[in-house]
Amino acid sequence: MLVEIDARGLACPKPVINTKKELDKLENGIVLVTVDNAIARENILKLSKSLNCEASTIKEEKDLIVLExxxxKDVIIENKKNEELEDKCIFISSDKMGQGNDELGDxxxxxxxxxxTEVKPYPKHIVFVNSAVNLTAKNKATIENLKILxxxxxxxxxxxxxxxYYGLKESLEVGCVTxxxxxxxxxxxxxxxxxI
Incomplete structure (x- = not known):
């Protein structure tokens, strides 16, 4: 079975959600997803891997990316797990810690x-939202330690x-876009x- 999705022009996270809905309906087959930006492509590739699906980019032009x-049952994606990781998520929503003095927060x-980096076990995930994305794209001290993790x-x-929003899409230095x-x-x- 072949399903086609045109997710061009859709705001995040709709391309991912629409893709997941179609994959959930499908037992065996192929889903072709058309998107218009690299972030949507990466998010859909990551979703596919998490659902044990095989995904690849079959066409890429300026504002046109097609994913297959x-x-x-014959598709098996190896899921590597690190036993030293704890099943926790650290959610960071600011490039400062706490409220009050910004210099101290930095x-x-x-x-x-x-x-x-000094306390084990490490968390499985660290998520950065809002101004916290500066910590993965601009702040050299935090980037160095995040790379260790x-x-x-x-x-x-x-x-x-x-x-x-912060104009940092091309400046990400550690991790990936979600x-x-x-x-x-x-x-x-x-x-x-x-x-945090």
Whole structure:
């Protein structure tokens, strides 16, 4: 069975949600998804992997990207798990820690992220939204420590809408771009979410 989805022009996370709805209906077959930006492509590729589907980009032009997703019993995607990771999500919504003095807040968030590298087990996910995306795209001190965590298997995720809003889409230095569907899915399915 072949299903085609045209998700061009749809705001995040609708391309992912529409793709998941079609994949959920399908037992075996192929879903072709057309999107118009790289962030949507990456989010759909990540969704496909999480659903144990095989996905690839079969066409890419300026504002036209076509993805082919194969679903069926013969498709097996290896899911690597790091046993040293704890089933927790750290949710960071600001590039400062706490309320009050911004200079102090900047020092505290740098210290917090450094301390995460020193305390095991590491969390499975660290999600950055709103101004916190500065920590994955602009703040050299936090980027260096986040790369240490990423190398150990921690998933570092920055909200694509937030990166766009702050003009940082091309500046991401650690981790990958995510969407609201994936963020909600992680928060619902991990044993604990800690908000900073």
């Amino acid at each position: 997703i194969k679903k069926g 020092v505290l968030i740098k210290g917090f992220i450094y301390t995460l 990423e190398e150990c298997g921690v998933e570092i995720l920055s909200c694509g809408t937030c990166l766009d 969407n609201m569907y994936n963020i909600v899915d992680i928060m619902k399915n991990t044993s604990q979410t800690i908000s």
